[in-house]
Structures are given as structure tokens and as C-alpha cells.
Amino acid sequence: MAVDPVGVPLWIPSVAPNNWRGAGTVTRHALDIRSGSFVVARATELGEVVSVTARAAQGRGGAILVLGDAGIGKSTLIDQAAARLDGWQVLRAGGIEFESELPYSALHQLCAPVFDHRAGLPAPQRRALDTVFGLYAEVTPTPMLVGLAVLGLLSAAGRRRPVFCVIDDVQWIDAGSRQVLAFVAARVAAERVAIVFAARDVAPVSELGRLPALTLTGLTDSEALALLRSRAPFGHEAAIVQRILAEAAGNPLALVEFANDAGPFGLPGDAGRGTVERRFVSRFLRLPAPTRSVLALAAAEPTGDLVLLRRAMAIQGLDAADLAAAEDSGLLVTGPRVHFRHPLARSAAYRSTGAGARRQAHAALAAATDVDVEPDRRAWHRANAINGPHEETAAELERSAGRAQRRGGLAAVAAFLERAARLTPGRSQQARRLLTAARARLGSGAPSAARELVDEAERLQPEPADRSAARLLRATIDYHVARSIPATIALIDAADGVGPDDARETYLEAFASLMFSVDEPGRLRRLALHIRERVPPRQSPRPVDLLLQALVEQNLRPVDEAMPQMRRAVDAFREHARTPDADPWWMERACVLSVDLGDSDAMDEIVDRQVELARAQGAYAILPHALRFQAVARTIVGRFAEAHVCITEARAVDEAAGTSNLVGSDLMLAAWSGDADRFRGIREKLRGWVGVNPTALHYANAVLCNGSGDHEAALEAMLLVRDQHRRGSYAVSAFHHELVEAAAYVGRPEEAKESAAWIGDVARVNPNAWSTGTHLLACALLDAGLGAQDHYLEAISRLAGSGMRVHYARSRLLYGEWLRRIGRRTEARVELRTAYDLLSTIGARGFAGRAARELEAIGEPSLADDADPLAGLTARELLVARKVASGAGTKEVAALLFVSPRTIDAHLRNLYRKLGITSRRQLRELFR
Numbered sequence: 001m002a003v004d005p006v007g008v009p010l011w012i013p014s015v016a017p018n019n020w021r022g023a024g025t026v027t028r029h030a031l032d033i034r035s036g037s038f039v040v041a042r043a044t045e046l047g048e049v050v051s052v053t054a055r056a057a058q059g060r061g062g063a064i065l066v067l068g069d070a071g072i073g074k075s076t077l078i079d080q081a082a083a084r085l086d087g088w089q090v091l092r093a094g095g096i097e098f099e100s101e102l103p104y105s106a107l108h109q110l111c112a113p114v115f116d117h118r119a120g121l122p123a124p125q126r127r128a129l130d131t132v133f134g135l136y137a138e139v140t141p142t143p144m145l146v147g148l149a150v151l152g153l154l155s156a157a158g159r160r161r162p163v164f165c166v167i168d169d170v171q172w173i174d175a176g177s178r179q180v181l182a183f184v185a186a187r188v189a190a191e192r193v194a195i196v197f198a199a200r201d202v203a204p205v206s207e208l209g210r211l212p213a214l215t216l217t218g219l220t221d222s223e224a225l226a227l228l229r230s231r232a233p234f235g236h237e238a239a240i241v242q243r244i245l246a247e248a249a250g251n252p253l254a255l256v257e258f259a260n261d262a263g264p265f266g267l268p269g270d271a272g273r274g275t276v277e278r279r280f281v282s283r284f285l286r287l288p289a290p291t292r293s294v295l296a297l298a299a300a301e302p303t304g305d306l307v308l309l310r311r312a313m314a315i316q317g318l319d320a321a322d323l324a325a326a327e328d329s330g331l332l333v334t335g336p337r338v339h340f341r342h343p344l345a346r347s348a349a350y351r352s353t354g355a356g357a358r359r360q361a362h363a364a365l366a367a368a369t370d371v372d373v374e375p376d377r378r379a380w381h382r383a384n385a386i387n388g389p390h391e392e393t394a395a396e397l398e399r400s401a402g403r404a405q406r407r408g409g410l411a412a413v414a415a416f417l418e419r420a421a422r423l424t425p426g427r428s429q430q431a432r433r434l435l436t437a438a439r440a441r442l443g444s445g446a447p448s449a450a451r452e453l454v455d456e457a458e459r460l461q462p463e464p465a466d467r468s469a470a471r472l473l474r475a476t477i478d479y480h481v482a483r484s485i486p487a488t489i490a491l492i493d494a495a496d497g498v499g500p501d502d503a504r505e506t507y508l509e510a511f512a513s514l515m516f517s518v519d520e521p522g523r524l525r526r527l528a529l530h531i532r533e534r535v536p537p538r539q540s541p542r543p544v545d546l547l548l549q550a551l552v553e554q555n556l557r558p559v560d561e562a563m564p565q566m567r568r569a570v571d572a573f574r575e576h577a578r579t580p581d582a583d584p585w586w587m588e589r590a591c592v593l594s595v596d597l598g599d600s601d602a603m604d605e606i607v608d609r610q611v612e613l614a615r616a617q618g619a620y621a622i623l624p625h626a627l628r629f630q631a632v633a634r635t636i637v638g639r640f641a642e643a644h645v646c647i648t649e650a651r652a653v654d655e656a657a658g659t660s661n662l663v664g665s666d667l668m669l670a671a672w673s674g675d676a677d678r679f680r681g682i683r684e685k686l687r688g689w690v691g692v693n694p695t696a697l698h699y700a701n702a703v704l705c706n707g708s709g710d711h712e713a714a715l716e717a718m719l720l721v722r723d724q725h726r727r728g729s730y731a732v733s734a735f736h737h738e739l740v741e742a743a744a745y746v747g748r749p750e751e752a753k754e755s756a757a758w759i760g761d762v763a764r765v766n767p768n769a770w771s772t773g774t775h776l777l778a779c780a781l782l783d784a785g786l787g788a789q790d791h792y793l794e795a796i797s798r799l800a801g802s803g804m805r806v807h808y809a810r811s812r813l814l815y816g817e818w819l820r821r822i823g824r825r826t827e828a829r830v831e832l833r834t835a836y837d838l839l840s841t842i843g844a845r846g847f848a849g850r851a852a853r854e855l856e857a858i859g860e861p862s863l864a865d866d867a868d869p870l871a872g873l874t875a876r877e878l879l880v881a882r883k884v885a886s887g888a889g890t891k892e893v894a895a896l897l898f899v900s901p902r903t904i905d906a907h908l909r910n911l912y913r914k915l916g917i918t919s920r921r922q923l924r925e926l927f928r
Helices: 043-057 074-083 105-120 123-132 143-160 175-185 203-208 221-231 238-248 252-261 276-285 289-300 306-315 320-328 343-352 355-368 375-384 391-407 410-422 427-443 447-459 464-482 485-495 500-515 523-534 543-554 559-577 587-596 600-617 623-637 640-657 664-673 676-686 694-708 711-727 733-745 749-765 769-782 788-800 805-821 825-842 845-857 875-885 890-897 901-915 920-927
Strands: 029-034 037-042 062-067 089-094 163-168 193-199 213-215
Touching: 043 062, 043 074, 043 163, 043 193, 043 213, 062 074, 074 163, 074 193, 089 105, 105 123, 105 143, 105 163, 105 175, 123 143, 143 163, 143 175, 143 193, 143 640, 143 901, 175 193, 175 203, 175 410, 221 238, 221 252, 238 252, 252 276, 276 289, 276 343, 289 306, 289 320, 289 343, 289 355, 306 320, 306 355, 355 375, 375 391, 375 410, 391 410, 391 427, 410 427, 410 447, 427 447, 427 464, 447 464, 464 485, 464 500, 485 500, 500 523, 500 543, 523 543, 543 559, 543 587, 559 587, 559 600, 559 749, 587 600, 587 623, 600 623, 623 640, 623 664, 623 805, 640 664, 640 875, 640 890, 664 676, 664 694, 664 845, 676 694, 694 711, 694 733, 694 845, 711 733, 711 749, 733 749, 733 769, 749 769, 769 788, 769 805, 788 805, 805 825, 805 845, 825 845, 875 890, 875 901, 875 920, 890 901, 901 920
Parallel strands: 062 193, 062 213, 089 163, 163 193
Antiparallel strands: 029 037
């Protein structure tokens, strides 16, 4: 047994740190007394933390969440782990209760020592960091982009030496920092980075809920007694000892505090009042008034800036002797930075100071803060120094909200505006600021808090325009929470109460959400009529105005009359997409119109630009949807491998954001690929999801069934789509071809007349290779005579000149099947062989199987698929392989997948091994 310098025994585990996990023979607690302070080092628990650092040292980083009550020893445990790390860089940040709304304040603490590493980051990440640190004014970065930048920063620092990040009092750090750090913690598995979070309770830190958690409990009676005796070497009466043990309930900090305050007859009279914080309050209240004033200033200024503290002290007439007395109290520690001995000591000092004295402390700190360096902190201090309305300070807080908006701190925006509202003299302006704060709360993902602010604004009886805005905002909150048909209808009703210009995009969002729903018959048409009456055309319409008008006209007019407006909207979005300041919102809906027009060039151009913009702007609320629609667009034209890559990347975004999305694009790709098992699995996942597009489900099912040759089932599915379309839901042109083919093959051409007419109208009004080729195929399928041949040949010619590879291949299949049916076997063999080769290459295995069966029927040998060398790769590895083969660099691919470059290097090593290659050049050759 070892003995420390003051003679207190230490229990030293006999096992190596990286073997401590689950070591049941190790004594649970070790007591280490040095320099008058105590340390409770828990051997098994310490081993859990040290094992994270041991793996990080080998490039297999990780994170752990340490939970426990105040004073239970979380910080001490982490400090003991840090003390064992030779040659590591230790980064620290801590949440502070009074600073929990300032944007990215904890991130500033953690990253400041390694901030110079940002120079090697990709430009978007570097700008994101500069923006949140106030060095650069740009488009507001999302927490995901900031998280990716911080991951890159820590990864770069870890290349020099391992990094140990300590984030204490997580329950008090600002929401933006917490979200970013949770993102980073989930992605350090390939890094020399270990992260330890400490919090009192898991509930306020739900973002970290997936991390392994280590919960610290109180000391046993024997351990508590050993600690108490070490802290009170002269001893207490047995009754006093028992009372201290009972009051402390195994909390180490409580034991020490109670032992220090115990008098000859027991604990002070207020000990029974409970918490450890009350012990700090008692000690604080016994100090002289000047000492308490210094502690109040230090508690109200959480940055620990000693120079600022001294300036504020001078404003209040305090001097160096008062600061020394505050340090001698045992509550405050001074050095390069000022900090309290324990967060509870800070809380006790702040809350035990009278309201008037607190305001004086904040006023002194506001006066001492440089407005050019820390304008937001100065505004916050000024706000806390005022008792009652004060428009000048409210306006200053509003300016701080604007700066927070640019840095991406929506929670801070709301906090500044809420405080500004309560300092606003006029009720009308106060209501307006509360509504703006509510919008920020909704944007930060706090709909309940947003709804409470709307309630508060409405109680102020705002002006009529603000009342309407409040009603619309409440409906918007409900819509974003539920996404149900009733919520959508309520949103429409609320939009009726505001001006048409303010309601346009609300109507557009509501209309788009109802387009594919199976709801009350005629509702979509009635809504279209309502919008046309309510929203007059603009003299200088924006693309989004043209989009709304096109959707309305598409649901009110015959297709040939609506097409010109649809064409105008698509062209406007196509032109807008080419501009430097293009906005990715609503581009997906314009792509749907381009599909209706049969314009594959516009479809590809707009959807590709939407993905590009969403990536560049860090618009991660849009990006996964844009990627999934890009996957649909790739599937429609027959580029299935690229569609798979888009879906995998969309999943990576969802995983990074902690969100989930419908898998309609997965369903579409499975249907076109002829993968019946995967199709059924995805369809099962979609059961019960609100907002599932039933027409898309039936369409995908019809594609799968037509591909396998089950035309009866395909027709049944498409007739359901037709019936829903007649009831007022929406179907795009591509749906109608599946109906025509199925009806023709089962001998029910009368069922196809309506769809054939639709296709013909599109081709006549908007002729292009896709629309005209599809119309000619429909004519061929419905022509019972030999005249079908001309239609088939012309359709093949038109589709050959388009980018619609899968539709071209299907036209060769349909023509080959027709030739076989009329007995022209030699010609059929050529068409079917060509169709089989094309469809197999594309990956349309269902349709390729149809071609193979037709070839077998005319005596061709059975066709076997070549082995796919990429089949053994995981979805993530396949995406990395395709991106690298296309010329993307490691950092670029890492940014796409929200991981570090080291993780991409690990993926490359794995896929090289599976493919039997050793270089990027070989990878490019393989894909070529």
C-alpha cells in the first residue's frame, strides 16, 4: 500500500489502465489527500474513462458521458484521468448556468487552443468556424457544418499528439455547442481524440443519449467514514460523525463541506435544510460585504477574465485586498483565469446576492466590457442590470440577436429577443419581438417553447396584423410538428388571415403537402380555386410565384392548357438555378413539373443544382430531400448506380442530423431494379408513416410487376392511382405509361384510353424526345395491327436520342416481344438481345429477366449474369469508391459523408482489400 506525502493511505490498482474495464477485484475508491484538498478517485470508474483514452491513443477514439449529482466527483474523476496522459493535448470547456444562451460559448472555450489548425480545413468548414467565432460574416452555418469543421480541427490537432477533450457541466452549455459536440463525439472512431462529457442528468443533454454512460453514485458508509476521518484528523464526537454521514448521504463534496463547518456540538443549525449548495450559501453569507461583492462580480462574469474582473471591481470601489479575501474564503481561485472551486459555489454566490446588488454587479461588468470586442456580452450584462422597460437596451439586444443569427445560434437569437421583449416599453413592439423570438425557437427545434412565446404575445393584445401573424405562426408550429392533413388545413386557414404576399409560400407548402395525399375528394381542386382567387399574379413574378401558379393551373385546367404555365415555371427555375445567389428551396417541386413536361434535361439540371447549392450553403434541412429526389431522377433515366450513391449520401446526412426520412426513393430504385424482397421490406417500413405518398407506392408496385411480367397486378395498382387522381390527388406523366403497358398486355386496352390521351396531350403541347417517344410507345401498345411497327421504330429512334436509357431499353424489349408474338423470331432475337444487354448493364434485373425469358422461348441459351466485382462492398464503401473514382479527394468525400478524412482513408483500405487493388488509379480503371 502506498502512502502520500501527508501520510494518508492510497489504494493503487494492480492492473494496467487499459485492463481496468470490468476489473471486479479492484477497490472501488481511492482516497488521495494533497495540499489540503481531496480527490475521490474511483478505480473501476476511472478505468472506464482511461480505456477511452487508451483506444484514442491507437487511433480508435471515442467518447463517454459521466453522470452524477453535484459534488459526487465527476470533475475529479476526469481530472485524475487527464493527469495520467503524458504528451497529450488537453482541451477543456464547461457549461455555466448564466451563459447557457450565448451562441457557441462552450465551443469557443474548447477550440481556442487549436484554432490555428483551421487553416488546413476545406473552405466551407473554415468559413463556418470563422463565422461562429465572429471573424467572418457569411450565410449562417448549420450545426452540422460547424460540427464537421470542429471534427476536422480536432483531427488535425490529433495528428500532432492525441487530444483529450473535457466538457464539464454539459447541462449548462449552450444548445449550439451541445449539438455540435454530440455530432463530433459520434465521429471520432478513427481519430486520436477522446471526449469525456460530464453532466448531472441525462435529460437535459438528450443529444448525447447514444454515448456510453458512466453513472457515479455516493460513497459507501465505510468509504465516507474514511474520507471524513482524513478531512477531520482531530476527530469529532461519534454522534456528530453520524450526523455528518447522514446529512451527506455519501456525497464526497458534502462530507468535506460538512466536516469543515461542524462545530463542537454538531453541524450549524441550517445543515438540515438539505443540499450542498446551502453549505456554500451559508459560507458566502458569513463573509464581509466587500468580499461578497467580489464573489458576486466573479459569479456574474463567467469568462474568468481577471483583467475584466479588476476593472469592474474598480468601478465598484473594490481593491486587490478584497480580491485576496475572496480567494482566502476558499470559494474562488485566481490565476490566469478566475474560476470558482465548484459550480455550486458560483451558483450560491450569484443567487445569494440580493437582486439590487446583482444588478449593480452586471452594471459594473457592462461598463467594464469593451463594446467593440464583446458587444453581445455587454448587452447581456446591461439587460441584467436593468429593472423595468428600457428601449435602448432592448434595441441593443435585438442587434445582438442579429449577430447571433449570422453565427447560427438560433437558440441565442430567441434568448436575446425574449429578453429584449421584456425590456420593451410598448405592448405592440413587445408582441412583435416575442413573435420573432418564437420563430427562432421553432427554427432551433423547440416547438413547445415557440408556442409558449406565441401565447405570451397574444396575451398582449397585439395589432390586427400581428394577431394574424401569431395565428399563422401557431399553425406553422402545429404543421411542422404533425405534418398531418388537419394541420395542413389549419395552416391554410391561418394563411387566409395575412396578406397575399405573406401567404404565398405558406399556400405553396400546404398545397404541395396535399398533392399526393388521399383525402376528401375534390379538396385539392377546391384549394387550387381558393388560391387562384386569393393570390393574384405578381407583375414581376419570382420563380416561386410562377411555381404556385403552375401547380394551381395544373389542377384546374386541361393538361394542354396548363402546360404553358408549367413550362414557364420550369424555365424560370432553370434560369434561377444558374445564378450565383440561387436558393435551393422549392427546386424539387420544379423538378416534378419537369417530369410532367417530359423534360429530362431540365430535371437533371435543376436537381443537380439543388444538391450543389444545398451542399455549398450547408442547407442540411434540404440536402437529404434533394439527394433523394436526385436518386429518383437518376432512376427515371436509368442511372441506377448513381441513384444508389445519392441514397447512401442522403442516409449519411440523416445520420449526421439525427433525423429520419421517408424511403420513397429507395422503394422506387428497388422496383426498377426488380428487387422484390427489398421492395417488400421497404414498403413494410413505410406502413403507418404520416405523409406517405400512396400514388408513388402504387406506381412503384406497378413498375415492379410490369418488370416481372405480372401485368394483371400492375394494372390493378395503376387503376388505384387513376382513381385517386380522379378524386383530386396528383399523378405525374410517368405513371400513365405503366398503366398503358399493363392494360395492353392483359387485353384491356379500354382501360388505357384516358392515360394514352394524357400522354398525347403532353407530347403535343411540349414535344421532346422523352414525351414524344413515350407517346409513340403508347400508340404502338394500343395498335392491334401491323401499324404498330412504325410506332415502335419511331419511338426507339426518339428515345435513342435522349438520355432516357432505361426507357430506350424498354422500348427495345417491347418491340422484341411484339416481333416474337407475330412470328418474326430472327428480328425479335436482335431486339431482345439488345434489350437484355442494356437492361442488365443498367441494373433493371426485372425487365432483363423478361428479356431473358423471351429469348429462351425462341431457343436462345440461358443467360447468366457476370459476377459484379463491387457486390462485396458495403453501401458506404461503394459510395466512397464511386466518389474517389470520379476524382474526388479524401477531404471532399469526408465532407460529403460528415466524417473525418481518416475515416475515409480507413474505408479506402477496406475496399482496396476487398477488390484486390492498391491504388486510386486501379479504382478508376475498375469503374471505367
